[in-house]
Amino acid sequence: MPGLLAAMDREYPAGGLRSNPYVEAGPRHWTGPRDEDEAAIWLSGQDRGWQSGDWLALAVVGRRGRVVGQVGLMNREDGCVGDGGFGEISYWTATDARGLGIAPAAVRAMTRWAFGSFSSDALPLIMLVHGLDNPASCRVAEKSGYEFSGISPANPPLWHAAGHVHVAVSRPGMPVPASLLRDLARPGRRRAAMRNTSHSLNCTQKP
Numbered sequence: 525m526p527g528l529l530a531a532m533d534r535e536y537p538a539g540g541l542r543s544n545p546y547v548e549a550g551p552r553h554w555t556g557p558r559d560e561d562e563a564a565i566w567l568s569g570q571d572r573g574w575q576s577g578d579w580l581a582l583a584v585v586g587r588r589g590r591v592v593g594q595v596g597l598m599n600r601e602d603g604c605v606g607d608g609g610f611g612e613i614s615y616w617t618a619t620d621a622r623g624l625g626i627a628p629a630a631v632r633a634m635t636r637w638a639f640g641s642f643s644s645d646a647l648p649l650i651m652l653v654h655g656l657d658n659p660a661s662c663r664v665a666e667k668s669g670y671e672f673s674g675i676s677p678a679n680p681p682l683w684h685a686a687g688h689v690h691v692a693v694s695r696p697g698m699p700v701p702a703s704l705l706r707d708l709a710r711p712g713r714r715r716a717a718m719r720n721t722s723h724s725l726n727c728t729q730k731p
Contacts, residue, residue, distance in 0.1 A: 578604050580598075593621060593626060598611065622660075635650060644698070651691055652689075653687050655686075675688060
């Protein structure tokens with residue numbers, strides 16, 4: 525876990541970790557924990573996500589054993605991963621580790637693991653969503669086998685800018701629901717950019 529913080533330091537080299545005083549402005553402005561307390565909350569949230577099953581995140585480790593990023597999977601509706609809802613994958617790579625194919629390799633690995641761990645009924649598809657002004661993520665999606673599905677319009681306060689939606693399906697030939705982009709625009713619960721320990725959802729307990 526300390527390696528994740530070190531990688532975050534490299535993700536935001538201009539100011540470094542715990543440097544952004546504007547976290548309150550919204551998730552899209554989040555650039556890491558601002559202090560040791562928030563760093564501890566963020567790290568504990570990574571463990572808690574695996575325990576509860578709603579945020580499955582992995583540190584990405586380079587060949588020399590140094591953490592170079594992170595990849596994570598959630599249920600788009602903020603439920604448990606593998607409960608029948610659509611998944612959404614996210615990732616980040618430290619600045620000094622970009623351009624090496626790390627991000628698509630991490631996305632492919634997480635996708636293979638997820639589809640191998642959950643049935644197609646439990647996890648029909650996984651989305652990769654990125655801003656229109658982020659062509660690098662578009663290339664990551666393409667290299668990772670996520671096909672472009674359409675454009676999701678901005679929907680404040682859930683997200684503030686339009687984005688590309690790429691999709692990977694659990695079974696070859698499985699059709700992508702025509703309602704996917706429409707459903708993205710409806711109000712729904714979304715996780716905060718900074719996961720914490722206040723969430724009490726336990727996916728190991730069935731209702």
